[in-house]
Amino acid sequence: MSRAAQVSGSIRRRLIGQLVLGSAVLAAVLVLLVINLARNVAQDTQDSILMASVTSILDTMTVRDGEISVDLPYAALSMLGNVSEDRVFYRILADGQLLTGYDDLPDPGAPGREGGYVTAPYAETEIRMATAERRLSVGGTPIMVTVSVAQTRQGLMQTLAQVSRVGGAVGVGFFVLAALLAVLTTQSGLRPLRDLAGAVSRRGPKDLRPVKGPVPQEMAPLVTSLNSFIDRLRYSLSRSEDFIAEAAHRVRTPLFTVRTQAEIALRRVERPENRAAIKEMIRALDESSRAAGQLLDHAMVTFRTDHLEKEKVRLDELAEELVDRLRPVADLRDIGLSTQSAGNPVVQGDAVLIENALRNVLDNAIKYSATDSDVAMRIGQQGGQSFIEVRDHAGGFPEGALHRMTERFARGDNAGGTVGSGLGLTIAREVLEAHGGRLTLENKGDGACVTLWFPAS
C-alpha cells in the first residue's frame, strides 16, 4: 500500500555535520588566537623587563675622573630572576670595546634611540637580548656606551606551553559544548517536521481533514501544499463515491423491473430447461440488486462517517429491533435467531450506521448458515468496551483468509453459490473504525464468530 519514500541524505545529519564542522573551525581559530596573544604578551613582558634592566644599568653609567664608571645595580640582574629561572647574560661596551660582561654575545644590530631587541642562538640555546645606547662625554670626546642584557627563553617557552595546554583544553571544551548544542539545536529545530509526520501518519485511513496545527513559518508552504493535496484527494474521492452511489441507484430500479418480469415469465413457462434458465436469471438479478444495494449502503456509510453525529445508542435495543426485522427471512430457512444481553451497554454513535453494520454481519451469518441451524448474538461489556458478538455454525471463515475478509470485494472461497458482493464486512469494519472501535473475526467451534467492539463511552 504505502511505498517507502526515496531517501537521499538527512537534513539532521547535514545540519549537525555543518554545525560541528563550524564549531571545530571556530575552536581552532580561538585556540590559535589565544596562543598567539599569549605569545605576544609573554614576549612583551620579557622585553620590557630586559629593557628595564638595561635602563637601570645605563642610569648608573657616569664619567668619573675622565673614566667611564659602571655600578652594576644588584636589581638589574636579580629582577630578571624574579620572573623566571632563566640564565642571564649582559655586556657593556664603550665605543665597541668591552667594559665588562660576556664579550661573545651576539651583535645587537642598530638598537636605535628607543632600544632594540633580537632573538639569537647563544650558549647552546636561544636568547632574547635587549640593547640600548647612550652617549657620554669623556673629556669632551663623545663616547657611545652600549648595554645589552639577555635572557634564555626557557621560562617563556614554559609559559607558552602552559598557555597552549590550557588554550587547547578550552578549545576542546568549547568544541564539545558547541557540538552538543549543535545536536540539541538540530533535534529541536527538526521537531515540528517530526511532529507533522507523526500527526499525518497517525491519522485514520478515512481522515482527510486539513492539517490545522500551528507550524513554523518555513513549513507553512509544505503544509499548505499538503492541505490542498488533501482537498483535491477528498474531492476526487467523494466524486467517485457519488458516482458509484448514483450508478447503483440507477441500476437497481431497472433490475427490479426486470426481476418482476422474469417472475411473471417463470409462471408461464412449462418446460423444465426454460424454467431453470429463468431461475438462474432471477438469481443473478438478485445478486446484482443486492450488490447495488450494498454499494448504496457503502456510499451512505462513507458519507455518514465523514459527518459522524453521535448520540446515545442502546446496543441491546438496537439488536432486538434488528432481530425482529430479520426474523421473517430467518424463519423461511428455519434458522433460529437468539439474543442474549448482559449489562446495559450504551455507546456514543450513529444508530443508523451501527444498525447497518450489525445487519451486514447478521445477513452474512444467516446467508451462510445451513437450514435448521442457529445464529446467536451476545451483547455485553468487557474491559470497558461494549461488544456485540455474532456466532453461527456455518463452518467459519476459510483458514488463512481471516485477515483480508474485511477488504472490499473480498469473498471467502466458500461463498460459492451464495448471493453477495463482498462489501458486507467492509461496511461493518468502516462503521466501527469511524466510531473508534474495531471488528474482529475468528473461527470458534464449527462456525464463525464476528465481534463488533465499541470503545468505552
Add this chain to the structure above:
Amino acid sequence: MRHAVVPGLVIAFWTLFASALHAYEIEGELRVGDAAADTHLRIISTTDIDLFEPLLAAFVAANPEIAIDYVVASSAEVMKAVQSGDRFDLALSSAMDLQTKLSNDGYTQPYSSAATDLVPDWGNWRDHLFAFSQETVTLVISPAAFEGLEIPQTRQDLIRLLRDHEDRFRGRIGTYDISQSGAGYLFATQDARASESYWRLSEVMGNLGTRFFCCTSEMIEKVATGEIAMAYNVLGSYAAARTDLAYGIRIVELQDYTIMMLRTAAILRDAPNPEAAGLFIDHLIRAAWGAGERDYYPFPRFPAPEGAVSATRRPIRLGPGLLVYLDGLKRRAFLSEWRDAMRW
C-alpha cells in the same frame, strides 16, 4: 663550544691552565667505598673531609656499587676545576655566587626527582642548583673579653659598643680578608645589600685596626685564645662544630638580621655518571630537608622560614642577582670601597 659561554678573561685563564696537569689546587682527597666498584662518582667540594665523611659513608653503604672520589678545594678552585674541563660529576660549594655563575654559564645540567621536591623554592635554582645546608653567618665573641659588658644583639648595639670601648677592642676585631676569601666577599656584599649599617660598622671597625683572616677556623681559634675579642661574619656551623673550643667562644646571631648561607650542589654538564650523581643529590637533599634527623648530616637543621621577609634569618637568594658582584668592574669598585672603609 665551551668558549662561547665563558667570559673573555676566563678564556685566557682556561687556555693557560688547560695545558697544565692540574689547572687547580686541591686541599684534600678521599676515596670512600670499594675501589673495584662499577661506578666512581667524582665529587669536588668545598666542605672539609672530616665534616663530610660520615655522609659519604652512608651513601656508599646504601649504594655499594658506587664508590666516591671526594676532592676538597677552595670555592675559587672548584670553579676553576669545573671550567678546566676536568670531568667531575658533582660540584658542591658554599660559594653561592660562583655556583650560580657556573650554572648560568651552562656548566651544569638539570635534575629532578621526588627528593628535589623537598627543597623549598628559594633553595632550588632552575633545577640545576640544590641547597643542602642553611648556615648562619654570625658574630663569634670571646666571653672573657666582654666581661662586664652587655652582649650586642644588633649591629647598632655593636657599633655603639665599639665606639664606647675603643681601647678595649682596638686591634682585637677580626673579619675575613674579602679580597682573598670568596665566602667573606659573598657575606660582605650581601651585608652591604641588606643594610646601610654595614658600612658604618666597617668604618668603626677600620678605625679600631681590624685584623683580616683568610679562613673561619683561624679566626675562631684566635677568639678562643682571647687574642682577638670577636670575629665578624663567621660561619656559625663551623664555630659550633669546634666543640674543643667551646669554652672560649660564644656564637651570637644578630637580631636585626642574620644572613643564611646555603651550600649548593649541582650535577655538572659533562658528568660521566649522571645517574649516580642524581642518587647522591637525592641522598643530600633527604638528609638536609627530609623528615627526621640523620646522625651523619653535619650541618644544623633549621625549620624552613615561612615568611622569609619578616624572619631575622635571611637566606641568600639564589639567582642572577648573585652574578652582579662577580662582575669584574663591580668587584673592583666594591673592594676599593671596602678597603676605604676598613682603612686597609
